[in-house]
Amino acid sequence: MKKISILLSFFLLCHFMAWAQDFKITHGPYLYDMGTDGVTVIWTTSKPALSWVELAPGNDSSFYAHSHPRYYSTVAGRRQSTSSFHCVRLKGLQPGTRCNYRIYSREVLSWKGSGKVAYGNTVANNVFREKPYSFVTFPEKRSEETTFVMFNDLHENNDVFNRLCRHIDFARTDLVILNGDMTNYITDEEKLFTGYLDTAVDNFARHTPFLFAKGNHENRGVYADHLMQYYPNRNGQFYQLQRYGDICLLVLDCGEDKPDSDIEYSDLAQYDSYREEEARWLQDVLRSDEFLSSCVRIVISHIPFTSGDWHGNLHLRKLFLPLLNKAGIDLMLSGHTHNYSFHPQDAQCRFPTVVNDNETSLRCRVDGKGIDVEIITQDGKTLAHHYINITPKQ
Ligand SMILES: [Fe+2]
Incomplete structure (x- = not known):
């Protein structure tokens, strides 16, 4: 009986892991159309998702110790959640400034017409292994070279x-x-x-x-x-x-x-x-x-x-x-x-x-x-x- 219980637990764990891994970031992120006050971050996921970017100052080494502003892709005030392509414009940044960022996507499991959205797992880029990604906004005046x-x-x-x-x-x-x-x-x-x-x-x-x-x-x-x-x-x-x-x-x-x-x-x-x-x-x-x-x-x-x-x-x-x-x-x-x-x-x-x-x-x-x-x-x-x-x- 104990053997069956262990086997069943193992099967359920494998099944859960496979399910959890099913939803993932498939390509990107990449930075596009950089300016002095903003940039666009683009990536894709294996299924439709509600996605956002979290941003922190470049000198903030403890990205997870604080909450950071979130940027979403919106159309007329509504956050986009029906696509697996994600394109988020970060706005209101300072010129020539280093920023850290991390991308997040929350799987949309189902959304039946007028009903509520059922969400699944949230994935993010390299949460445990790497520092957040970073960039420097374009300066108003260029440096010597x-x-x-x-x-x-x-x-x-x-x-x-x-x-x-x-x-x-x-x-x-x-x-x-x-x-x-x-x-x-x-x-x-x-x-x-x-x-x-x-x-x-x-x-x-x-x-x-x-x-x-x-x-x-x-x-x-x-x-x-x-x-x-x-x-x-x-x-x-x-x-x-x-x-x-x-x-x-x-x-x-x-x-x-x-x-x-x-x-x-x-x-x-x-x-x-x-x-x-x-x-x-x-x-x-x-x-x-x-x-x-x-x-x-x-x-x-x-x-x-x-x-x-x-x-x-x-x-x-x-x-x-x-x-x-x-x-x-x-x-x-x-x-x-x-x-x-x-x-x-x-x-x-x-x-x-x-x-x-x-x-x-x-x-x-x-x-x-x-x-x-x-x-x-x-x-x-x-x-x-x-x-x-x-x-x-x-
Ligand atoms: Fe050509």
């Missing part, structure tokens, strides 16, 4: 992505840029994470914010229409102006590379009119105080438009180059060609362009006088090096 790193065209090659990350000191990296074609075809959420976002999370994205510039391949696949959900910029567009102190980063969306009528796009492409709309936005943004008060101006575009003769390159060149040539741009960073190249400024394009390879990373160090650009191989060696002088702004 600002470092950012760019990856592009990895096309879901996680091995190359990991090898490149090994040679980067992310603790000394202020910002990462993913400059397009990180994927091949966006078929579903799982592919988006396993293709490259999980690798980004493992290496840096829990602590170091990143910018995402859409490449032409991010327009492809049945799930591509959902991409904005994973990169929620505050302006509701993929193109954006981002400030880091007095550095201005103009992130462009290049659209597709071939004409809209190309058979490959299955009658779904309308990128000519999209780029025209984006050019109107650019015209306005180049007149804004946010842009005009910047001292360093860098353009991020997956497709380079100072070289190449495909439709996308030519259309971008026609629409954007006349505007940017008058805007005191210091540097443009691109990818797409799967080959490193450097294009100095000339009569046609009044700023230099660096095109990064698909198997190297690009590191920029911005100081008071210039931008030091280095192309780094998977062995950690320097493939190319350029120093771009910052032009005085009016």
Whole structure:
């Protein structure tokens, strides 16, 4: 009898553990759209949940000794609980300040129409094993040297992505840029994470914010229409102006590379009119105080438009180059060609362009006088090096 009782207890314990483990954090968290006063934290769970982020000052080593403010995803005052995708904006933070954070998700077991919600277990990131994750909000004034790193065209090659990350000191990296074609075809959420976002999370994205510039391949696949959900910029567009102190980063969306009528796009492409709309936005943004008060101006575009003769390159060149040539741009960073190249400024394009390879990373160090650009191989060696002088702004 005693044996049966022990076996039954063991069975029940196993059953409970399996049930408890069934609900878990599946991907993330990663930090997105960092600003001087906020950031968005994104993660997924195995089942729908009510989720929140707890925040503590960076010098608070005893995260669990005190209660901390909770941030939820809300729509018109109601906390969201029917999705397994969680996207929480932290607001009202101080510029240049370190914050600790921890994510929580409480499983929604059932919710029958008008009835009450039945909750299950609550999971959190690494409660017992690790310190909370942390980040530093963007400063209003940059320090003497600002470092950012760019990856592009990895096309879901996680091995190359990991090898490149090994040679980067992310603790000394202020910002990462993913400059397009990180994927091949966006078929579903799982592919988006396993293709490259999980690798980004493992290496840096829990602590170091990143910018995402859409490449032409991010327009492809049945799930591509959902991409904005994973990169929620505050302006509701993929193109954006981002400030880091007095550095201005103009992130462009290049659209597709071939004409809209190309058979490959299955009658779904309308990128000519999209780029025209984006050019109107650019015209306005180049007149804004946010842009005009910047001292360093860098353009991020997956497709380079100072070289190449495909439709996308030519259309971008026609629409954007006349505007940017008058805007005191210091540097443009691109990818797409799967080959490193450097294009100095000339009569046609009044700023230099660096095109990064698909198997190297690009590191920029911005100081008071210039931008030091280095192309780094998977062995950690320097493939190319350029120093771009910052032009005085009016
Ligand atoms: Fe591309």
